[in-house]
Amino acid sequence: MNCLSADLIYMYLEEGLSAAEKQMVQDHLSSCKKCQRAMEERRLLVEASQSLPLWKVPADFTPRIMARIFLEKASPREWIATASVGIFAAVLAFFFVFMLSGQNLVTLLANLSYTVLTFFRNIIVALAKSVKVLSLAVEIIYKFISSLLRGLASIATLLGPELQILLTVGVVIFSLLFLYGIKRKFLVGEKT
Amino acid sequence: MAPMHDDKELVRRTLQGDKQAFEMILKKHQQPLLNYVGRMVQNRELALDFTQDIFIKTYYALDTYQPRYKFKTWLFKIASNHIIDYWRKKKIEAFSINHRNRRDSDQSGFQIPSNEPSTCKKFELTDLRHKIEQALEKLPPSLRELFIWRHVNEFSYEEIAEIKGLPVGTVKNRVYQSKEFLRQFLEEKI
Numbered sequence: 001m002n003c004l005s006a007d008l009i010y011m012y013l014e015e016g017l018s019a020a021e022k023q024m025v026q027d028h029l030s031s032c033k034k035c036q037r038a039m040e041e042r043r044l045l046v047e048a049s050q051s052l053p054l055w056k057v058p059a060d061f062t063p064r065i066m067a068r069i070f071l072e073k074a075s076p077r078e079w080i081a082t083a084s085v086g087i088f089a090a091v092l093a094f095f096f097v098f099m100l101s102g103q104n105l106v107t108l109l110a111n112l113s114y115t116v117l118t119f120f121r122n123i124i125v126a127l128a129k130s131v132k133v134l135s136l137a138v139e140i141i142y143k144f145i146s147s148l149l150r151g152l153a154s155i156a157t158l159l160g161p162e163l164q165i166l167l168t169v170g171v172v173i174f175s176l177l178f179l180y181g182i183k184r185k186f187l188v189g190e191k192t
Numbered sequence: 193m194a195p196m197h198d199d200k201e202l203v204r205r206t207l208q209g210d211k212q213a214f215e216m217i218l219k220k221h222q223q224p225l226l227n228y229v230g231r232m233v234q235n236r237e238l239a240l241d242f243t244q245d246i247f248i249k250t251y252y253a254l255d256t257y258q259p260r261y262k263f264k265t266w267l268f269k270i271a272s273n274h275i276i277d278y279w280r281k282k283k284i285e286a287f288s289i290n291h292r293n294r295r296d297s298d299q300s301g302f303q304i305p306s307n308e309p310s311t312c313k314k315f316e317l318t319d320l321r322h323k324i325e326q327a328l329e330k331l332p333p334s335l336r337e338l339f340i341w342r343h344v345n346e347f348s349y350e351e352i353a354e355i356k357g358l359p360v361g362t363v364k365n366r367v368y369q370s371k372e373f374l375r376q377f378l379e380e381k382i
Contacts, residue, residue: 007365048317
């Protein structure tokens with residue numbers, strides 16, 4: 001018998017041979033030093049691979065993942081407590097600024113209200129402009145789609161009924177393939 | 193009736209809102225998953241982040257899990273895809289296996305050379321493990337992945353074939369190639 005091939009040795013080590021094949025390998029091994037060495041070599045490799053050190057999992061690993069998935073919802077009591085602390089901190093900060101600025105309280109309040117009013121006025125202007133831009137975009141898209149549909153209708157009148165059906169079927173198939181492609185692209189954890 | 197700690201049962205309970213069931217899934221699979229991800233990306237912090245991300249992806253995809261498949265193979269397929277995406281984003285050609293695995297149909301190509309030195313015997317077991325870890329870094333990721341599943345995670349060839357969607361014979365051959373690659377690498381290192 002020829003010397004054992006490496007894949008035969010691995011199959012022997014992983015108990016992947018039939019009884020007859022196993023016997024044949026053992027018979028050969030009993031009389032071939034070279035194959036005995038090769039067998040020992042690969043046995044050590046496989047054994048060492050199967051006992052490689054584990055990557056240590058941190059103690060807080062599971063709680064961290066659980067916290068990321070199940071963000072705990074705060075109870076009403078916790079909300080009230082948080083809000084109270086926030087308000088208290090804001091009042092404290094206000095008096096701190098008041099003491100540092102050396103202004104009189106009425107002037108400071110007036111300045112503060114002016115700042116707040118200006119902020120809200122700017123926000124309202126920005127919102128109004130955004131609404132205007134959005135409505136213009138909707139109008140443009142609407143006109144584009146209308147023109148496209150009118151163009152398609154004009155083309156359809158030039159075609160015979162068979163061609164119209166063929167065109168419709170083609171468009172439907174293309175759309176389905178497109179949707180299928182999108183689905184595959186975004187599918188998370190494709191099934192085996 | 194399915195045992196209480198069976199993966200499929202745990203998935204069913206998780207889908208019904210049982211958080212503890214998902215926690216049990218995590219505890220059961222985090223070690224083998226980290227062993228795999230860690231050796232694939234070779235960076236502890238990245239491996240921990242990826243393992244977390246994979247579990248989170250898995251959680252949000254649980255309603256698409258089909259119980260006729262093993263949960264373990266489904267989880268590791270998500271993990272494998274996650275790592276492939278990472279390589280792709282880094283534009284590293286790591287999982288293009290076609291050109292590397294020319295020998296899928298040529299197992300007989302590896303014959304034992306005459307007077308082959310007994311490489312592994314020259315190392316103590318601890319030392320050998322260390323050398324294997326080093327050699328794994330040099331192994332092409334497409335082969336490394338299969339080697340880890342087979343010899344570190346101790347998956348069956350059938351399970352690996354299910355994860356990768358490859359024929360069992362192809363998987364066996366690639367695992368075999370990976371072992372010979374490692375052995376030859378160790379031999380050259382002496």
